[in-house]
Each structure stands twice: as C-alpha cells, then as structure tokens.
Amino acid sequence: MNRPDDPTPAPPSEAALRTLPPPRHGDAPGAWPLLGHLPHLAGRPLAFLDSLPGHGDVVRVRMGTRTAHVVTHPALVRRVLTDRRSFDRSGVLYEKVRALLGNGLATCPNAExxxxxxxxxxxxxxxxLPRYTAVMAAETQALTARWRPGAVVDVTEEAFRLTTAVAVRTLFSAGITPHAAEELREALEILLRGVYTRVVAPAVDRVPSPARRRYRRALARWRTGVAAIVAAYRAAGVDHGDALSLLxxxxxxxxRALSDAELGDQVATLVLAGAETTSSVVAWALRLLADHPEAAARLHAELDGVLAGGPVTGADLPRLPYTRDVVREVLRLYPPAWAVTRTAVRETELAGLTLPPGATVICCLYLLHRRPDLFPEPALFDPGRWADAGVPRDAWLPFGLGATKCVGDVFGTAEAGLALAAIASHWRLTPVAPRPPRPVPRIVLSPGPQPMRLAER
Structure with missing residues (x-):
C-alpha cells in the first residue's frame, strides 16, 4: 500500500489511452534451438511474459515449431477480440482446451x-441473481462453519471447494451425492493442472508417463460424471428451476433440444466459469489482504460498519464499495482469463506486422493490466485506485470483450464479493509461509497452495 501521504494511483483515463504511442512489434529473445521459448514458458512463464513488453506491443514467441504473437496494446487487444472476420477461436490451442471442456460456449468457434x-x-x-447469491452466502457459511481458530487451511483449496459447491448447487439444485461432487472436483483439479502443459507443449500427450495416465483417468471420470447428471435430469423430466433445467x-x-453431448459441453463450461475462475480471485484476495494490512483494515472497517456482525447477503453488495474495489484490483493483477488466444483466418496486419492465415495470437490481459502507462505503479495492490476515476473500456478486461465476453461476469463478481465479505468479516488469516505466492499458470492464474492460519476477529 502507499504511505498515508502518497496520492493514490488512479486508474487510467480515456485520455491516457488516446496518448499511447503507436504500437510496435518485435521478437522475444532467448529462444532455444528446436524448443524455442518453451523452456521459459514451462519453467518461469510469468517472468518470461513480464519481459515481453520491452520488445514491443506485438511480440513473436516461438513454441517449438510454432510461432505465437503476444499482444498487449489495448487498441490491438480490442481489435483481435472483436474482429470476428479476421480472428477465430480455432487452431491447436483451442483444440487442446476443447479436449477438456468440449465444444461449449467458452471454446466453440465464432460461427457457433x-x-x-x-x-x-x-x-x-x-x-x-438473488437466488444464486442466496446459494453463495449459504455455501460460504457452510465452509467457514468447519473452520476452527488456530487451524491451518489451504485457502486456494478451500476457495475451490466453495466455488465448486456453488456451481453444483446453482447448476443442479436437485443435488448430487457428496461423493459424486467430490469426484468431479478432484477430476477437475487434475485437468486444470494438465491442460496448460498440453496447450504449451502438445507433444506431452504422446509420451507415456504417470502424469498422462492421471490426466486421462481424470478426463474419463469428468465426462462420465457429467453425463450421469445430465441423464438423471433428462430421465426425471422435472423442472427444478436451476441452470440445467433451463438448458x-x-x-x-x-x-430441436440440446443433445446430451451438447448439454455436457455446456455444463463443463458453467462449472469451469463458476469454480476455477472465481476461486482464484477469492484465494488471491485473501492472500493479498494478508500481505497488505492497511487494505485489510479498510475492508474490515467497511464490513463492520455495514454488516454490524451479521451475515452478508446479496442485498448488501451495493453497500460494500471497497469490497467491490478489492475484487476489481485482484482481477486487474491476476485476471482469470489471463491469456486469450485467437487464430488469424485471413491475412491481416497488427502493429505493422503481417500475419498469415493460421497465425496464433495471444491477447495477454495479465500484461495489459500491468502497463505502467495505463496503471501507475502497476505491480502495487491498491484497491483505492478505483475510488475516484472511471476505467476506460479497453484498459481493464478481466472477462474479455465483445460478443465472446464471459456470460457469467456478474455471477462471478457477486460470488467473489460475497465470499470475501463473509470470510473477512469474521476471520483474520495469516500466511504460514511469508514468501510471496508464485502464480501457477493454468487455464487461470492460480496462487498455488496457500496455507494460512485462522484467527477469529
């Protein structure tokens, strides 16, 4: 946090976007023979990404025999994400993600x-939303009811359990057994760890190994579990008033109704959107607040004043502006959709660089949100930066942009705000390990294991 006499860094203004220098292109240094930049992406991916803006706004990165173009300029990110005639959700990267999630809303080509x-x-x-926020509040209460002062919990795992439970209850209010829910959660955890490796290095699936066998077993369990839920709902023929009944x-x-395969793909999309993305936001928020006591004190003051020791509900969220700004700042620093890929479907130009059909483009929102010309002191966690200024539309894009913007953005931010408010109003969490968390790139940016000691406030 800033010293008390420091001005709070403001979010970027529209004027700041207009005065950005023209975008330029370049090449990432340090490519290995044959492997290109894969060793950097596998070993220290974020440190490697952090180095790219020094080489341009569109930087060519070699991934084995393939070349990817990493884009970090706001105008170019907007163009790639909204020019559907030039860029599609296709190519090798999306094929690997579809192998996990199926052809659902988050992964399907533009035409669908x-x-x-x-x-x-x-x-x-x-x-x-009121029905969903009631589920969110109830599940957060059920989670924290198991906590005990002095105990150590892994907040990353706890957040994932929470958001998975919320996803299951909002998707399938008729309920599934605790054993089935846990099997889905364990399978999803393995798949989310493995899909990043397969996107970066597709050849890994051709090498027999225990990790490959675990991944394939988890994929089979996931598909079987989702298919069983869909079949049970279809056989019952009852409208439970939940997301799956609507589908x-x-x-x-x-x-024509959706087929079982199509339903399974959409369920996978909704579980991912409702579990992994929001859980990473909650886990990051709890750790960042523990590391920034001034921000935590301001959050606690707001919660104490509004909630007065009572439980938080969805109706309280509009009266918790600092809580909202904590979530927004976490989404800036560690956006769940941190790297959004597209494939050029026709010859096109970015920053003076001609891209052939089939070229891979990666819009790196992690780097966009950390541009010092858009966000002063970009590495600083400071929720106060959001208080007094508007945010230009192309500077903060945690949920993407255009027609393919995340359909669950309001759901996810409400869930993160409710979980954070419920936990922080009654608990103080202290990291067991003082070393800073090391982000783990998966489909989202996870903080990795975060053991923290519980104390009642």
Missing part, C-alpha cells in the same frame, strides 16, 4: 457462438 450464448443466456438472467428446456429455431 451466437446460438450457444442464446441457449445459455437464460441461466444468467438478472432475475435469477434442458432450450429449443432452437427448428424446435
């Missing part, structure tokens, strides 16, 4: 996206 989003949109209608009722313009 509008129809899929239309099918999922009813599950995120604003009228359903079962969806019909396209020809009156």
């Amino acid at each position: 996206h509008r129809d899929q989003r239309r099918a999922l949109q009813p599950a995120f209608h604003p009228s359903l 079962l009722a969806v019909r396209d313009e020809h009156g």
